Amino acid sequence: MSKGLTLANSLAIEGLHAGYGEVRVLSGISIDVRGGETVVLLGTNGNGKSTLIKCIMGQVRPTAGRIEATIDGTTYDLIGKSTEDIVGIGISLVPEGRRLFPKLTVEENLLLGAFREFARVRISDSLAFCFDAFPRLKERRRQLAGSMSGGEQQMLAIARALMALPKILLVDEPSVGLAPILVSKTIETIANLKRQLGLTVLMAEQNFRQAIRIADRGYVLVHGQIVLSADDPQALQKNELVRRFYLGGG
Amino acid sequence: MIAKILEATGVTKRFDGFAALTSVDLTLLKGERVGLIGPNGSGKSTFVNCLTGILAPDDGSIIFDGNDITKTPAWLRARRGLARTYQIPRPFRGMTVQENIEVPLRFAVGHTSAGTISEAAQVILDQVGLGEKADLSPKGLTQVELRKLELGRALAAQPKVLIADEVMAGLSESEVDEILALLNRLNAEGISILLIEHIMRAVMLFAQRIVVIVAGSKIADGLPDEVMQQEDVERAYLGE
Amino acid sequence: MEFSWDLVINAIVTGVVLGGFYASVAIGVTIAFGMLDIVNIAHPAFMIAGAYLAFWGSEKFGFNPFVSMAVFAPCGYLFGRAFYRAYHFFFERRGDESIQGLAFFFGILFIVEIGVVLIFGVDYRSISEPYLESTIGIGFVSVPWRMLVPFLVGLTMLGSINLYLSRTFTGRTILAVSQDVEALRLIGANPIHAKEVAFGIAVATAIIAGVLLIIIQPVEPSITREYIGRAFAICVLGGIASIPGTLVASLILGVAEALTTTFYGPSWSPAVSFGLLLLTLIFRPAGIFGR
């Protein structure tokens, strides 16, 4: 599938400001995610990546700015929409910390993922796809989600988001709490699924080198502002600025 | 040799299938300033909860000031001099700012006279820069002030060890410097400090030693510059 | 009373049958308290309202108990949804569920009970259906229809609710809503709607349980209180949010009460539920089916 043929499922964010009470977290963020791209938001914790994702999902109400999503040719203004409606449009989030329903089984978690009207009719196909993509989940379909290991839970979280048949997939800190080997596996999984399903992906991740492996483009957030926007993320590799932000030298 | 004030050995905590902490060791010497860092979700807060008695570890032991406190309830740890702040401020919302400070003065320190408590509370409020806000409800405080209140309440317990859990998140550079100065002053008075922090600049400035936790395991422990040069620490932050 | 195996077996059968009815009372508490985290101690009051509705329907329109269930349970469902809306608006939304919320339900319990007294008086009321008076017996064990009907209705109700919760989309959101509200939003479901529907169902089951109660025995308003202890004991013993747990715990309580009644007299049976509740809280707060 060539990128040019994908129907434009894109995100455009302009001049976004947001915060919690007194604390301003985002000051004037503008980013765009074009159809079929994988864009990564980089930066260490507390710099506003999660808040930006939450603004897109309607979980945090921005104080100013514009968020628009274009899905299958229709453009939606996301500001003021409820999280449920945004999911209904075709945007799903794999939340930070996975947020599974720990006392439901793996299968119940997955079935819940297809709550969205559009996804319900294709629920058995989706389930088959997820079990195919994650054989581990099939083995453990009757197990409680909370009893699984961190890596398995992350797979389930991704699979649950896919059950909604999203066009745009947001992923918030997939590496959280995972051992390094699992981090790279998870990131690869996201890249594979993106390719298979023709998704548009926006991923927030602090694990810089892992994230840029799959990125088409990247933004670096520091203190709620975009300090770097890279069309060629590999170029960021050698950027001394990035090193400084991360490891605090200098 | 300087005596150890806090020594955690093999602390392990599981939540169902998720291994939040796997045999983590940590020592804090008397008067030392240690930074505890790690990516988000690596288990730092779980570790703090185990140290302070909010969570019971599944395995491991914690020695504080020569006593095994592994099974000691949280309030008694506070009384013995192990104080903490909460990452998300948890003030007593039904009380004024000053009354918040008075709770540990009464319960952790054991003051009984209202006059002494009130005076001591004002000293602490001035110390953390909330002197003017003493009679306000915490509902009227900003995020920054709430952090200071957290810190003030921990100080009021007259701790031997202070565990500061992300007291600087969301603060401006000058506010970070302000809190750092305060922590340094407390340290100079003899309080050992364990600082959990994401802001690397602050950690590098403050800590004499840095401990790194990744995915529930300790991967590094040593001098700040050396630790940050370490291959696996860089990998944990920047990836491979 | 002298011990004999005949008595024991009879008591166990009676207890199991009684337990089926108890399950119909407790399922609503399992839904509200276990799945929605709403400590609805007024649940038995809704039950007693159902019993008196059945009485009223029978006196005024000649409804038989099944017609009463068919007519009043949907009313209970709608009332429950409206009631949850109000509860959400006044308590959940402002995060003031603890003292005020508990007192609110206690007040509702009291209002319903006194309301029934004001309308119907404190005398025992009953409905009579000829077929309910007959008994079926196998060997030395005999069970009257007035016990068997509630048992069967109770089991059917638990079965259908279990199916509804595990097989439908709304049902699954109800199972999930107490675990992570934000995650529910992220799959595109509205948690408030899930809770509203579930609370409606819980009240509908209370109405049905009330109709079953007046089939079993004559009722008077203060019966409510015994059932608070019973329903919550079952719910806690069953693991709070588990439907199979509710069934098993109901049967255990039914049998325990029947044995107590047989050997010590019926006046001791209200104490059984408290004993069971305390034992559960002491030894296994997660209940037998705690997930």
Place this chain on the structure above:
Amino acid sequence: MSRQALSTPELRKPAPISGRSRSGLAIMLIGAALLAATMLLGSHIGEYYYLATYTILQFVVLGTAWNILGGYGGYVNFGTAGFFAIGCYTTIVLNKMFPMPLFFEMLIAAATAGVVGFGTGYLTLRLRGVFFSIATLALAIVLQTLIVNWSFVGGARGVYVIRPAISGFFVSYVQFLVVLMVGLAIFAVAVAWAVEKSWIGIGLAAIRDDEAAAETSGVPSLRLKLIATTMSGALMGMAGAPFPYYVTYVDPATAFSLAIAVNAIAMPLVGGTATWWGPVVGAILLGSAQQILTVTISSAANLFIVGVLLVVFVTVAPRGVVGIVRGWKRGRK
């Protein structure tokens, strides 16, 4: 402590002391006035007024007792009737076995109810708060079952109690009971006031706001909750001890009446749970209203109205009358 705009430290310091003694003085003065009035009025007023006063005072005690755990600590006790009945039946048992002055019966009743409170608390207070509430509800029922099955105290039929002779100092036994209740009410309110101002009250307030944060501030939460549960239960038992002499006939339905439990919750919540005077205000308001309604309409209707008031207050005015008054004062400034 007074919360007026005293921002300078020098001015702030003396406030708690003067505030304290003022409240204490108020309790003493009101109590003394009530006592004097009761003694002076003697037989000049009808017995009905004594009975009404007794009932209201009894609810001052019960509401105040409930508030020590419920209002200060945030743990809801639905079983007030159970603790009250323990007091009643302690008197009845003692009266039959070893007759003694009422005062000692009250002390033993307090001890018994206190022990039951401690036991219930010990078993359930480690768990979520609602488990304690549910346990107290069930406790009242199991106690009632015990009494119903205990023929020594009359079982379900109930028992008659003969009032002892009274010294010439009082015009009637009822007057004596009212004087006694005034004393008990003062005692209960004084206890609540002392708890509120002492380390116990401060600790309970911290627990109510945030239990984990309280623990890390050195507050031994389980211990404080147990102290409060025991004190609260003991006061409820004390309130029940004179009841058999007041009604002269007690049966389980009366002693365990749901009306007692509802009133004990409604009065603090209507009055306001944050201070010692909230339950007093609530008891006087609701208690008087009920007395009037019982006479003018019916006793069932008055209970109905208590239920409605409780629901209205918790939904619309969750801080009670105290909250309304404070809001109004603040609004005027």
